[in-house]
Amino acid sequence: MSRSQAWYAGDDRNAYIHRAWMRRGLPRDAFDGRPHIAIANTASDLTPCNAHLTEVAKSVADGIWAAGGVPLHLPVVSLGETLMRPTAMLFRNLAAMATEEMLRANPIDGVVLLGGCDKTIPALLMAACSVDLPALVVPGGPMLTGHFRGVPLGCGTDVWRLSEEVRAGTLSREDFMRSESSMIRSRGHCNTMGTASTMACVTEALGMTIPGLAGTPAPDSGLLEMAHQSGRLSVSMVADDRKPSTVLTRESFLNAIVALAAIGGSTNAVVHLLAIAGRLGVPLELEDFDKVGSGVPLLVDLQPAGKHLMDDLHRAGGLLAVLREVADLLSPEPITVTGEPLVSYLDAAKIWDESVIHPRSAPLQDSAGIAVLRGNLAPSGAVIKPAAATPELLTHRGPAVVFDSIEDLNARIDTVDDENAVLVLRGCGPKGYPGMPEVGNFPLPAPLLAKGVRDMVRISDARMSGTAYGTVVLHVAPEAAAGGPLGRVRTGDIVVLDVPNRRLEVAADLSARPVSEEASAAFAAPERGWQRLYVDHVLQADRGVDLDFLTGGGQATPTRESH
Numbered sequence: 001m002s003r004s005q006a007w008y009a010g011d012d013r014n015a016y017i018h019r020a021w022m023r024r025g026l027p028r029d030a031f032d033g034r035p036h037i038a039i040a041n042t043a044s045d046l047t048p049c050n051a052h053l054t055e056v057a058k059s060v061a062d063g064i065w066a067a068g069g070v071p072l073h074l075p076v077v078s079l080g081e082t083l084m085r086p087t088a089m090l091f092r093n094l095a096a097m098a099t100e101e102m103l104r105a106n107p108i109d110g111v112v113l114l115g116g117c118d119k120t121i122p123a124l125l126m127a128a129c130s131v132d133l134p135a136l137v138v139p140g141g142p143m144l145t146g147h148f149r150g151v152p153l154g155c156g157t158d159v160w161r162l163s164e165e166v167r168a169g170t171l172s173r174e175d176f177m178r179s180e181s182s183m184i185r186s187r188g189h190c191n192t193m194g195t196a197s198t199m200a201c202v203t204e205a206l207g208m209t210i211p212g213l214a215g216t217p218a219p220d221s222g223l224l225e226m227a228h229q230s231g232r233l234s235v236s237m238v239a240d241d242r243k244p245s246t247v248l249t250r251e252s253f254l255n256a257i258v259a260l261a262a263i264g265g266s267t268n269a270v271v272h273l274l275a276i277a278g279r280l281g282v283p284l285e286l287e288d289f290d291k292v293g294s295g296v297p298l299l300v301d302l303q304p305a306g307k308h309l310m311d312d313l314h315r316a317g318g319l320l321a322v323l324r325e326v327a328d329l330l331s332p333e334p335i336t337v338t339g340e341p342l343v344s345y346l347d348a349a350k351i352w353d354e355s356v357i358h359p360r361s362a363p364l365q366d367s368a369g370i371a372v373l374r375g376n377l378a379p380s381g382a383v384i385k386p387a388a389a390t391p392e393l394l395t396h397r398g399p400a401v402v403f404d405s406i407e408d409l410n411a412r413i414d415t416v417d418d419e420n421a422v423l424v425l426r427g428c429g430p431k432g433y434p435g436m437p438e439v440g441n442f443p444l445p446a447p448l449l450a451k452g453v454r455d456m457v458r459i460s461d462a463r464m465s466g467t468a469y470g471t472v473v474l475h476v477a478p479e480a481a482a483g484g485p486l487g488r489v490r491t492g493d494i495v496v497l498d499v500p501n502r503r504l505e506v507a508a509d510l511s512a513r514p515v516s517e518e519a520s521a522a523f524a525a526p527e528r529g530w531q532r533l534y535v536d537h538v539l540q541a542d543r544g545v546d547l548d549f550l551t552g553g554g555q556a557t558p559t560r561e562s563h
């Protein structure tokens, strides 16, 4: 008997209640055992990148009907990256937990997950893994490229670039304001290889989308066709009992890490993949990203590391064309939601524009990926994306200038006049802020910008926007607010960054020092609600920033009946 039949089958009072309230146009045979598929939809006017998903949901529903299932629209918590304070990341686990509970509590047999903006796909995947019902993702797709005075604009990336130009005095504030109306050309998520694009591609590499779907631009008719196909597929996935735990093995995650490196994806994928793996109890560690990813060539020339944008990647052949180039680095075993191995889709893929997707024989960089650093400043690790950094700064030694909070940084950053300084920001980790905001790519001191300095070594327990760039060490763990050595560094300490040797050190005995009182005073101390629960239970960056009680395998069965 199917899962939904545990509600609907039979002629007793409870089955009557379950059916009767659902019969608002649904015929009696809608409850005869055919799959009931939820469409978990993160469309929201306050998540503008996902606002079009209601139209996508309609195509998914048509596909579910066409395959003999019953579609059920399920609006779920949605997280808008640009608007939410203190940071959308604070609510990723809340969205995941709420969605998990809705999937478990309701009579559904499978789910189609509609996400796009940065945190939405990770939250949906975490939820789906925890109930382990047949599930697949339809990523909402990137927006088309807008132009300002003939120059294509990369969402996010060019906001950072243009605002630095204003601070450096090379762009007027008036022109900066003018560019605003050109930044967002269409529906869809950021068109750079930021977190949203990265997570869509990584989700496909994990096997959790129909292969070839990720990166299809939001306004493209192909997206609706693929949404329809995804709806149909969800029905057969129920028949085949193909669940996240069937698709997502350790090898799937390692394939995703290869993809992450080859596309030059966002550092945020590290915390999201660790969290998703954690939900299934699949063993995955921070070092896996370095071990597996660092030998992978960078093939995709997209902002923020390069120049093109997501619709260019789509027209150049998309993720499958990228993966075909690194097929020898992929494990052949992992299957996708279709039941077929990921690698079986690669033969048909082809690169149509080698300036966007470089062939393996001419990579943009021989080794990409994310480097994992350790040392007395980051005993549990820190990450840096060398492809987005200044090569000369990857080995650097300089005096620390320490900021205890983002407010402290904003107040004092322009007093720094030593371009060799290492800028250290703390109190911005999961507990300290709370929510680990994207402030790790903080702006450079204005006096140095005016001198032409465009990058400096920055270190923090924060994340950075996937659309950002620079020699930025992130995710330092443990964070200052969890008692990490970052809370003990002082201005003037010599910091040694040695990316080739994966070291992040301070030339001082930090263990002998107390945590700075100014730093502690700046840590968040929420008294109630979600923030309180979060701060009490959140894990550090090396564990995916999930809540400690949400890791490990879940199950799909509700605990008790309701009537």
Ligand code: FES
Pocket: 049, 081, 082, 116, 117, 118, 155, 156, 189, 190, 194, 196
């Ligand atoms: Fe939504 Fe960038 S703000 S994807």
Ligand code: MG
Pocket: 081, 118, 195, 438, 464, 465, 466
């Ligand atoms: Mg972001």
